[in-house]
Amino acid sequence: MSKARNLWRVKLNTASIVLIPAAVAINYIGKLFAEALKLPLWLDSIGTIFAGIVGGPVLGALSGLINNIIYGLTLSPASAVYGIASIGIGVASGVLAHYGMVSKLWKVIVFGIIVALVSSIISVPLNYVYYGGQTGNIWGDAAFAFLNAHHVNVILSSFVDNILVDAPDKVVSAIVAFAVYRVLPKRLTILFDNSQETTTLD
Template sequence: MKKNRSLWMVKLNTASIALIPAAVAINYIGKLFAETLKLPLWLDSIGTIFAGILGGPILGALSGLINNVIYGLTVSPASAVYGIASIAIGVASGLLAYYGMVGKLWKVIIFGVIVAFVSSIVSVPLNYIYYGGQTGNVWGDAAFAFLNAHHVNIILSSFIDNISVDAPDKIVSSIVAFAVFSVLPKRLITLFDNSQETTTLD
């Protein structure tokens, strides 16, 4: 019980405070890189996933939300709406890491697939409300157009549009995030250990 409670607690120290802007910067650069090169990926969740792995679901969620707000204010206003999806990605990443989905490559791939499904479930309703079911990614929207032309249900078309980009994106992002995490010194990782003295955000 104590272990589960510590999952939703944050140790408010210099390391935790520094993690959020670092994760936001990683997300911001990744998204700009993907959009500039028109990649079939978003690359805007590497920092969020990394923060979830290292700092837990709360820090992961905060990193994702703040990233979307900043990107929405500076580059693409629509990005702020998807802060909800980024919160879900951060929470899912923290939970999966907490329950042992780390270390082995096959676990990292499953980790990425699960995060992709969580992200898609949250994003598809937003895509439908704001963009008629499309994602804005040229590769995913090509799949949407094809399915729509063949009279496939718009919600299913939207989900396939989203997951066709989200799955490879979150798998790649998870692998990169775990690669960075794996080279961190243990002394740094222990700064985020919530099993001892913690401060809640309640």
């Protein structure tokens, strides 16, 4: 079986089933932490990125989607719509990890930037539809207001708004997820090894 096909395989075992709620819990805690300290970050994708690194793009996508559905039911109804962006984050994380982008710190930083770009490209149209282009983050929205006042295109202004927060957020989130991944015992991470014949979600 090719390396590309192995990428989309999923081991349907206890570890995989436990990974998703664990990732959602990490996201939830990160978001509450960022809001409590009023950080210029969201920190609500650490678990999704971690799930993508450990379990691959399918488990990463499922973690992100379920995460946003729970957000939508408990914190903000609009969060459910952004599940599309979280799916993108999970898929991108799994693909990048599969191709060796979590082996060194500099690669993890590039990993975070790429994930931020994916997230922003998906989120900007949603921001435009639901919030007139703004993100709801005071730091990013300040840039949006400045650009808007200088007659910069609203989509470009929205992208700048989003990426200004998304880039540092996803880099920090990727580094945290990577640090957790590195300290996990090999006997645990091998449970997610999709290079062997197993149940698939094709």
